[in-house]
Amino acid sequence: MMDRNADAPWSQFDPEVYVDLNYRTPLEVDLLIVRLMRDHFSSCFARGVPDSMRGVDVGAGANLYPGLAMLPWCEKIVLLEYAQPNVEYLERQTAPEGYDEAWDAFWNELSEAPAYADVKPRDRISEIVRVERANLLDLDGQRRWDIGTMFFVADSMSECPDEFRRGVRCFMDVLNEKAPFAAAFMKESAGYRVGEHWYPAYRVNEDQVRESLEPFTSELEIHDLHHVVRPGHEGIILALGRRNSEVVAP
Numbered sequence: 001m002m003d004r005n006a007d008a009p010w011s012q013f014d015p016e017v018y019v020d021l022n023y024r025t026p027l028e029v030d031l032l033i034v035r036l037m038r039d040h041f042s043s044c045f046a047r048g049v050p051d052s053m054r055g056v057d058v059g060a061g062a063n064l065y066p067g068l069a070m071l072p073w074c075e076k077i078v079l080l081e082y083a084q085p086n087v088e089y090l091e092r093q094t095a096p097e098g099y100d101e102a103w104d105a106f107w108n109e110l111s112e113a114p115a116y117a118d119v120k121p122r123d124r125i126s127e128i129v130r131v132e133r134a135n136l137l138d139l140d141g142q143r144r145w146d147i148g149t150m151f152f153v154a155d156s157m158s159e160c161p162d163e164f165r166r167g168v169r170c171f172m173d174v175l176n177e178k179a180p181f182a183a184a185f186m187k188e189s190a191g192y193r194v195g196e197h198w199y200p201a202y203r204v205n206e207d208q209v210r211e212s213l214e215p216f217t218s219e220l221e222i223h224d225l226h227h228v229v230r231p232g233h234e235g236i237i238l239a240l241g242r243r244n245s246e247v248v249a250p
């Protein structure tokens with residue numbers, strides 16, 4: 001029996017343990033991802049930033065860096081997340097008191113680029129970011145955003161190939177035409193443990209990521225990063241691109 005998204009213990013997800021495992025000590029691969037994403041967004045807006053841009057991070061979980069990467073470009077950002085403990089974590093991180101020091105290392109990388117240099121991230125996050133509980137698989141494209149990120153979600157929420165593809169489609173369907181996006185996937189993940197609980201994954205490689213995204217994209221650049229951060233996967237795949245204008249049948 002394959003574990004479906006609805007079967008996993010999301011209500012038991014422990015964000016502090018997850019941050020300890022993944023982000024408290026910044027890994028070289030995440031810093032590399034942050035630089036690549038920063039440069040992608042910067043080049044998308046090299047000729048100016050459209051007015052009143054809205055950003056979304058889907059399945060934001062206990063990771064603030066995709067949201068930080070969207071900060072200079074947006075008037076508003078929504079962090080969508082399904083697991084209640086992660087929603088509460090994100091609410092604390094975006095409160096006026098300011099986010100944890102753990103995220104400073106990622107902002108340091110971002111602030112090397114001109115668009116980020118003058119932003120005060122703690123003030124700006126609490127001003128423009130809102131957290132909302134939502135199920136990615138229920139997003140139906142009714143609401144749309146101008147820039148978006150999805151990090152380790154479509155591949156890290158179910159063992160089922162159909163839910164992986166549906167997760168990618170639901171993400172791409174909330175993006176407006178030409179919206180820049182960044183999406184990351186664990187390569188060949190066999191699932192992952194957070195504290196006492198085990199979470200499912202669908203094993204993907206570069207080809208599957210490309211196939212799933214291509215119908216929705218005009219520009220698409222895939223980085224196959226060979227960094228292994230724990231047992232049970234083979235690297236990280238980072239996809240950077242822009243939403244195309246085609247209407248794709250489900």
Ligand SMILES: C[S@@+](CC[C@H](N)C(=O)[O-])C[C@H]1O[C@@H](n2cnc3c(N)ncnc32)[C@H](O)[C@@H]1O
Pocket residue numbers: 005010013058059060061062063080081082083086134135136137150151152153156157
């Ligand atoms: C591996 S974590 C990734 C978290 C974070 N984006 C990161 O980069 O570290 C997977 C995330 O997907 C969320 N998730 C699982 N199923 C979801 C669903 N149906 N809709 C939205 N988020 C979901 C989990 O709660 C968790 O935060």
